[in-house]
Amino acid sequence: MQSRDIHLKRRPVGMPVPEDFETVVTTLPELAEGEVQVRNSWMAVDPAMRGRMNDAKSYIPPFALGAPMEGPAVGTVVASRDPGFAPGDIVSSRLGWREAFNAPANALRVRPDIGLPPQAYLGFAGVTGLTAYAGLLKIAALKPGDVVFVSGAAGGVGSIVCQIAKLKGHKVIAAAGGAQKTAYLKDTLGVDAVIDYKAETNLTKALARDVKAIGATGIDVYFENVGGEHLQAALALANPFARFAICGMISQYNVTEAPTVPRNLTLIMVKSIRMEGFIALNHMDIEPHFLADVTAWHKAGLLTATETVHEGIDHALDAFFGLFSGANLGRMLVKLG
Amino acid sequence: MQSRDIHLKRRPVGMPVPEDFETVVTTLPELAEGEVQVRNSWMAVDPAMRGRMNDAKSYIPPFALGAPMEGPAVGTVVASRDPGFAPGDIVSSRLGWREAFNAPANALRVRPDIGLPPQAYLGFAGVTGLTAYAGLLKIAALKPGDVVFVSGAAGGVGSIVCQIAKLKGHKVIAAAGGAQKTAYLKDTLGVDAVIDYKAETNLTKALARDVKAIGATGIDVYFENVGGEHLQAALALANPFARFAICGMISQYNVTEAPTVPRNLTLIMVKSIRMEGFIALNHMDIEPHFLADVTAWHKAGLLTATETVHEGIDHALDAFFGLFSGANLGRMLVKLG
Numbered sequence: 001m002q003s004r005d006i007h008l009k010r011r012p013v014g015m016p017v018p019e020d021f022e023t024v025v026t027t028l029p030e031l032a033e034g035e036v037q038v039r040n041s042w043m044a045v046d047p048a049m050r051g052r053m054n055d056a057k058s059y060i061p062p063f064a065l066g067a068p069m070e071g072p073a074v075g076t077v078v079a080s081r082d083p084g085f086a087p088g089d090i091v092s093s094r095l096g097w098r099e100a101f102n103a104p105a106n107a108l109r110v111r112p113d114i115g116l117p118p119q120a121y122l123g124f125a126g127v128t129g130l131t132a133y134a135g136l137l138k139i140a141a142l143k144p145g146d147v148v149f150v151s152g153a154a155g156g157v158g159s160i161v162c163q164i165a166k167l168k169g170h171k172v173i174a175a176a177g178g179a180q181k182t183a184y185l186k187d188t189l190g191v192d193a194v195i196d197y198k199a200e201t202n203l204t205k206a207l208a209r210d211v212k213a214i215g216a217t218g219i220d221v222y223f224e225n226v227g228g229e230h231l232q233a234a235l236a237l238a239n240p241f242a243r244f245a246i247c248g249m250i251s252q253y254n255v256t257e258a259p260t261v262p263r264n265l266t267l268i269m270v271k272s273i274r275m276e277g278f279i280a281l282n283h284m285d286i287e288p289h290f291l292a293d294v295t296a297w298h299k300a301g302l303l304t305a306t307e308t309v310h311e312g313i314d315h316a317l318d319a320f321f322g323l324f325s326g327a328n329l330g331r332m333l334v335k336l337g
Numbered sequence: 338m339q340s341r342d343i344h345l346k347r348r349p350v351g352m353p354v355p356e357d358f359e360t361v362v363t364t365l366p367e368l369a370e371g372e373v374q375v376r377n378s379w380m381a382v383d384p385a386m387r388g389r390m391n392d393a394k395s396y397i398p399p400f401a402l403g404a405p406m407e408g409p410a411v412g413t414v415v416a417s418r419d420p421g422f423a424p425g426d427i428v429s430s431r432l433g434w435r436e437a438f439n440a441p442a443n444a445l446r447v448r449p450d451i452g453l454p455p456q457a458y459l460g461f462a463g464v465t466g467l468t469a470y471a472g473l474l475k476i477a478a479l480k481p482g483d484v485v486f487v488s489g490a491a492g493g494v495g496s497i498v499c500q501i502a503k504l505k506g507h508k509v510i511a512a513a514g515g516a517q518k519t520a521y522l523k524d525t526l527g528v529d530a531v532i533d534y535k536a537e538t539n540l541t542k543a544l545a546r547d548v549k550a551i552g553a554t555g556i557d558v559y560f561e562n563v564g565g566e567h568l569q570a571a572l573a574l575a576n577p578f579a580r581f582a583i584c585g586m587i588s589q590y591n592v593t594e595a596p597t598v599p600r601n602l603t604l605i606m607v608k609s610i611r612m613e614g615f616i617a618l619n620h621m622d623i624e625p626h627f628l629a630d631v632t633a634w635h636k637a638g639l640l641t642a643t644e645t646v647h648e649g650i651d652h653a654l655d656a657f658f659g660l661f662s663g664a665n666l667g668r669m670l671v672k673l674g
Contacts, residue, residue: 051607058607059577227603240396246606260595266564269583269614270388270395277606
């Protein structure tokens, strides 16, 4: 079997460009004992991949040059030389950016049929969902009455955060870019107030306006996906003892100049704010509870999968680039099979 | 009785200047029922006072214009019309910046004689000590093996943080400005490595050098008194899951331009760092435990009071201005009586 794989050819400086990558056609070798052959049906792209394109130490190693990149994928087992896997099994892996692969069994996870479509494991039932769930409930320690502010609210993680906060009865202020996204947040997800950051000249004033509009004194929880001016606004409007779950700072990933925002970091001390960074992989202890909750919420119609789908590996880079212009509503997916 | 009081005349812009203040001589009125008359023997100045000179909402109201400023003080009861106080009692209060005053009994706290000099209640046995103790042990949740980095390490709070971390067996890297302070930290307090920030061109490189010198991989706890480049260095050298206790950011208090550091805030997420701001007044629940510990440590010779003393209310502003040029070794005090 052949696979088209997307390799990292050179490390991007600032915003990645197509020349940083190349498509390589490979022929999969014979399966070795203990290996499984998988045809990917879906892959996802996410902002954190930008970090792995740098040659920098992080919680996960950088992508190697001249090798396929990695990322969340779900696929179907084609052949197996491991007793734990059989042809037809739906499996999730970190082996995206390719159409098919052979891998040792321990790189795969069988996803039993619990009535969810396969791509749900790249969204609300996967790491994306766990990120939203762990960040909001464990890191930010959401408690009754908290007012929640979410940046990147129409993205893969953000749209789940908004829904969990709403189904738990909280007032939610959601920031996203463009009229389509803010309409989706307000009309489909039912958040209480929206900020179109592309239409505002001062995010702090916009957030202050929305805090007032919903009858609140400030925000108690901030789910951070964006950084920069969004963080500055959250600090400015935070109530004492606010908790900030730092999931991502997409506005900063391609920045090559010294940032001049936030300029109000001293408010962390003034307001006794707790800011905590996290990654879902360090919170696998709550995954069983998480899966039970999100599956139940989905079946009850309280949690919707929002997806933006590109078709074919040839469009995987377009999907990735689109993350940085905010082209995705919900999770950015690539349908491969 | 007369008192010289220091009033805030106008709100400073940037670094305060003498013209922002004035000395007003007042004659204390007759004591009313329930009031106590106190002659201050010591007052302290601290960087947080700068915040109260602004007309900005904070955890504590701004100083009023045309009225005496406030701050930690300790004094002796001269006369009392409250049954809880008798002439000769040593009392602490928030009524510094004046030589004497009448106040309702609930603004005062009697300090029984437990063998400490009165000014200890402005230092290791007072809010300063509680700030160090709560920040290090409760907010940063110091645990065995943690490597501790302290900025503003030779100041009132920092010098106590260094001592508590050392007596608990930790490796400590301490940053301060100037050869006198770094010698004091190394020779008197026994920290493992020192950074003279005034002599370094790159604090991140300096901290990396010291981390290596003490055989560590990074820092686990950062006690933040300074902000800016110190915070940037701490983020750069933080181990995963590091905890930052944000006590102050003195480098930022008089800044009028947008800061361009730290430029590595995304590391909060990459390294799952927790940054938490706090003020001692929200941790009074641990005060009895704190007082017992510091008194015992002081008697055992493990905790030294380090003080820089100015004499007389006429030099209180010099003491305050000196905080921003780092003129103090340990707690900056003004002896009034």
